[in-house]
Amino acid sequence: MDQNYEKLFGYLNEVEPPQNLLSKIILSVQRQEKFLLKKRCAFLLVGWMGSAALLFWAAQSVADGFIESGFLKFFALIFSDFKIIAVYWQSYFLSLSEALPTASLIVFFVSFLIFINFLKPLAKNVKIVFASARLRII
Amino acid sequence: MNNFNNLIDEKLVELYLDGEAVALDVLVERYLKWIYNFTARLCGDRKEAEDLTQETFLKAWKNLKKFDQKKSFKTWIFNIAKNTSIDYLRKKKSIPFSNFENKDGENLLAENLVDLAPLPPEIFERNNLAREIEVAIAKLPVKYQAVIFLKFNNDFTFQEIADSLDEPLDTVKSRCRRGLALLRKILMENAPK
Numbered sequence: 001m002d003q004n005y006e007k008l009f010g011y012l013n014e015v016e017p018p019q020n021l022l023s024k025i026i027l028s029v030q031r032q033e034k035f036l037l038k039k040r041c042a043f044l045l046v047g048w049m050g051s052a053a054l055l056f057w058a059a060q061s062v063a064d065g066f067i068e069s070g071f072l073k074f075f076a077l078i079f080s081d082f083k084i085i086a087v088y089w090q091s092y093f094l095s096l097s098e099a100l101p102t103a104s105l106i107v108f109f110v111s112f113l114i115f116i117n118f119l120k121p122l123a124k125n126v127k128i129v130f131a132s133a134r135l136r137i138i
Numbered sequence: 139m140n141n142f143n144n145l146i147d148e149k150l151v152e153l154y155l156d157g158e159a160v161a162l163d164v165l166v167e168r169y170l171k172w173i174y175n176f177t178a179r180l181c182g183d184r185k186e187a188e189d190l191t192q193e194t195f196l197k198a199w200k201n202l203k204k205f206d207q208k209k210s211f212k213t214w215i216f217n218i219a220k221n222t223s224i225d226y227l228r229k230k231k232s233i234p235f236s237n238f239e240n241k242d243g244e245n246l247l248a249e250n251l252v253d254l255a256p257l258p259p260e261i262f263e264r265n266n267l268a269r270e271i272e273v274a275i276a277k278l279p280v281k282y283q284a285v286i287f288l289k290f291n292n293d294f295t296f297q298e299i300a301d302s303l304d305e306p307l308d309t310v311k312s313r314c315r316r317g318l319a320l321l322r323k324i325l326m327e328n329a330p331k
Contacts (some may be wrong), residue, residue, distance in 0.1 A: 007262065014291070014293065015175050017170055021174065022167055026166060
């Protein structure tokens with residue numbers, strides 16, 4: 001039965017797509033890719049700038065924390081009173097660790113991680129943008 | 139690009155996702171004529187078929203990351219083409235109403251066509267048979283057309299058709315049978331007197 005109908009469909013002409021349709025489709029995909037790439041770069045740039053501002057603020061916070069907590073003064077004792085430190089090293093390091101501005105440090109490290117996590121993909125995508133711009137020029 | 143032509147579809151998808159842009163070009167070229175013919179037959183307009191074909195490939199590209207590489211790319215892209223065509227017909231509000239369907243979309247005539255007889259030989263002697271077949275097929279419900287094209291134009295198996303159209307296997311076989319029965323009836327009615 002099927003062979004009879006297969007013969008019928010053999011008469012049906014296949015329609016050739018227009019010659020430029022393939023290049024039209026490929027171009028529209030490339031256009032979309034470029035648009036998404038630029039959108040991604042813009043998002044990453046904004047994110048990176050925000051994380052840079054956060055990192056700067058966190059760094060200032062850490063610096064202020066070190067100064068206010070007296071950590072730097074404690075730390076300087078290693079150089080001025082090394083012999084005493086050597087004797088009471090356990091209490092010294094305990095006091096030193098208590099003086100650490102822990103919260104600020106955590107915020108700083110997290111900000112730094114966020115900063116790096118935006119920087120790496122941003123650099124990669126910007127490289128792609130410049131590479132494709134150079135290819136267009138060539 | 140010559141090296142890529144010998145690769146299977148799923149490998150090309152994998153290569154494209156790994157950054158090999160040419161792989162996508164090969165896939166598009168491979169399926170362009172099939173998808174164009176399929177959308178042209180379903181929507182009945184070659185100009186629209188260009189846009190629908192472009193839209194199909196764009197949708198495929200956007201969703202390539204979600205494509206399950208263990209499944210068939212062929213049935214996946216035809217599924218996209220079918221949905222794109224149906225969406226177009228719905229927007230145009232012109233899903234062709236077949237003379238053989240009632241208002242509930244039931245094809246009572248097809249239900250009553252019990253046996254699918256072979257085509258009489260005189261049909262093949264007609265002049266302009268190709269045009270007659272095109273006109274006859276256009277009168278069939280869209281869901282029958284889709285099954286018939288995939289089966290006889292694209293040599294899909296029934297399972298592949300079921301996967302492409304997201305329909306149960308039995309439904310696909312039944313639609314094929316009913317579609318052919320209706321097609322036979324239309325062609326017999328147009329027999330020169």
